[in-house]
Amino acid sequence: MTLRNILVFTGIFIIPIITLAQEKVVTKKKPVLISGQMGTDAFEGSKIYLKYKGNKRSSKIDSASIVDRTFSLSADVTNVQKASLYLDHTGKQGFEKTIASSNTNKDNMFPLLLAPEENFTISIKESLGEARIIASEINKQRTDYIDFILSRSPNRTKQESLTAQRLYIRQFPESYFSLDALGAMLVSQIVPRDTLYEMMDLLEAKSAYKNVDEYVILYVSLKADKVKNDTGKIAAGFELPKSDGQIVKLDDYKGKYVLVDFWASWCGPCRAENPNLVKAYEQLHSEGLEILGISIDKDRTAWLKAVQEDALPWTQVIDKKDGKTVSDLYNVFAIPANFLIDPTGKIVARNLRGEDLVKQLKKFLND
Numbered sequence: 001m002t003l004r005n006i007l008v009f010t011g012i013f014i015i016p017i018i019t020l021a022q023e024k025v026v027t028k029k030k031p032v033l034i035s036g037q038m039g040t041d042a043f044e045g046s047k048i049y050l051k052y053k054g055n056k057r058s059s060k061i062d063s064a065s066i067v068d069r070t071f072s073l074s075a076d077v078t079n080v081q082k083a084s085l086y087l088d089h090t091g092k093q094g095f096e097k098t099i100a101s102s103n104t105n106k107d108n109m110f111p112l113l114l115a116p117e118e119n120f121t122i123s124i125k126e127s128l129g130e131a132r133i134i135a136s137e138i139n140k141q142r143t144d145y146i147d148f149i150l151s152r153s154p155n156r157t158k159q160e161s162l163t164a165q166r167l168y169i170r171q172f173p174e175s176y177f178s179l180d181a182l183g184a185m186l187v188s189q190i191v192p193r194d195t196l197y198e199m200m201d202l203l204e205a206k207s208a209y210k211n212v213d214e215y216v217i218l219y220v221s222l223k224a225d226k227v228k229n230d231t232g233k234i235a236a237g238f239e240l241p242k243s244d245g246q247i248v249k250l251d252d253y254k255g256k257y258v259l260v261d262f263w264a265s266w267c268g269p270c271r272a273e274n275p276n277l278v279k280a281y282e283q284l285h286s287e288g289l290e291i292l293g294i295s296i297d298k299d300r301t302a303w304l305k306a307v308q309e310d311a312l313p314w315t316q317v318i319d320k321k322d323g324k325t326v327s328d329l330y331n332v333f334a335i336p337a338n339f340l341i342d343p344t345g346k347i348v349a350r351n352l353r354g355e356d357l358v359k360q361l362k363k364f365l366n367d
Contacts, residue, residue: 038125043087082111106129110131118138145168169199193226240319250341259280259291303316
């Protein structure tokens, strides 16, 4: 396998995989068809395997024998997927042994990408490792990305590559390979956090691939990191309406400890946590604790019903439904989520919850 192949298929896969709490609803699409053309009779009788992730994220395999210098494979995908071709020259050793042999002979393996309903041809002249893909937009994007990085990394140093990847993201944030570039920047562990956050914000605004796993992994990893590193900083100001339309501002709580709690009526874990919050409020409100509930509900009626059912006595407001929301401002990507803000307006803790919530809050109130 060439350096061009290795460049793209390292990096993002070593980010820890995060299991999504909820499966996406997928629309049935036609299978991707791959037509193969061999350049020599030497491949006759060989077997070729395609390995990729299916729609439920489990590995899928298709295979075909090479007959009359041709083969045909198919794959069911709803998002862009990284995939690999493996070649069994004997046609008899089976998939597992073929993969094992590709570890020592890189010419028996070829990485590629699959995009929904994008059929293409792959031309193999003398070795699979040097195959050429014809008429595939996503694989052309891959070639353009590699050319971009290599042309700006004459000495092949890590720093040159990282600089080129940052430039690529800025110029082509809509590209699938901007995800690959940001993944490499993240795992390098030498790119400043603020640069990573800036790149993620750019992808959040412009990426055309927000429904693929690589985007979700990067988003969750970097948003969580940013929130973690917000502790000790001054909380961003905001103002939101109560149910009667009265505006509540974060500044209204200056001089007090306030737990800003993000939740929703449909969120089971949020509703399960509410009794702990009620207990904490009843015991500590007289000692200076305030709670401000921010619902991300879209259904106003469901929100107000949940407030009543859970008997939440503190001030409740509802987040914006469009534009820059307060949950966006605080990088909230999962709920329940909360931030404890001290009397000076500084974030001193986040995601305090559970049966020990009162004990955790007392540590701050008694300082």
